Amino acid sequence: MNSQAISRELALRIGLAARALPDTDAKRLLSVLTDCIDLPITEEKIAGINLKTLKTAKAGELSGVDDPLLTHALSILKSGLIAHAGVVQERQVYADGDMPGSVRIACASNDAINVDGHFGSCNQFMVYQVSAEEARLIDIRCTDIPDGLEVDDKNVFRAELIQDCQVLYIASVGGPAAAKIVKLGIHPMKLPGIETIADIISQLQTVIAGTPPPWLAKVMGIEATDRFRFEREATG
């Protein structure tokens, strides 16, 4: 269709992003992208596309698609850029007690950027320690069962991987698996759509900085007397 070649990796990402959208093949997405940005399609230009431009391009071709799906597709398109920009996820050092008033969360993820994983099938759990002021990626836990290890229940094995976490974010989870997660004292949070881990963390930080709900205050180890103060402030 044009002589301007796009990189193999970019082509692959366009294909993957198209698959993330309903009734969309690479050709359709490409036609929308070329309307957003002039040819040739480059990494730099893709970085400039936001949700609004994507929705309005080509007379609103993709305007009927749900925002979370489009956001997810955009993140796939830009995923290479993030790696190129050096924001590759690197584990940070953390010792117990480093971050008072923090909570440990696990995010079920396949791409390490979004909470896009099903509990029983995601590639990894991204484990963060989150306080109102900071968030540290403290571990990335691969969900592969080690060779030679016999596992009776895959979901119990997965839940035990993140037993030190208080909250788990997932794109989806089955009922019996959720019960096993709860049993280990982990609070599962199924998200209504695909969201980036960064967004989840910033939402959580807003909650921690404000008035956390009692169950969260409890798992964060905030004393009941302090919680009472919250209650009085909220009701008074």
Added chain:
Amino acid sequence: MALYIVEADCISCGDCEPVCPTNSITEGSIVFKIDKKTCTECEGDFDVPQCVKVCPIDNCILPLEA
């Protein structure tokens, strides 16, 4: 005779509100709460309290001490 919701455990999912036969459950400023004046523990309506049955958290809805 009535039930109450343990504030520190309630996750505000709201599952209990619609199943209450006496409409005794409402969302409070912090978490959901049960009106002890109207709660019957479902006696006369069901064999077991419906809110306890649907609540996803163990020991979150308990009988008030008499």
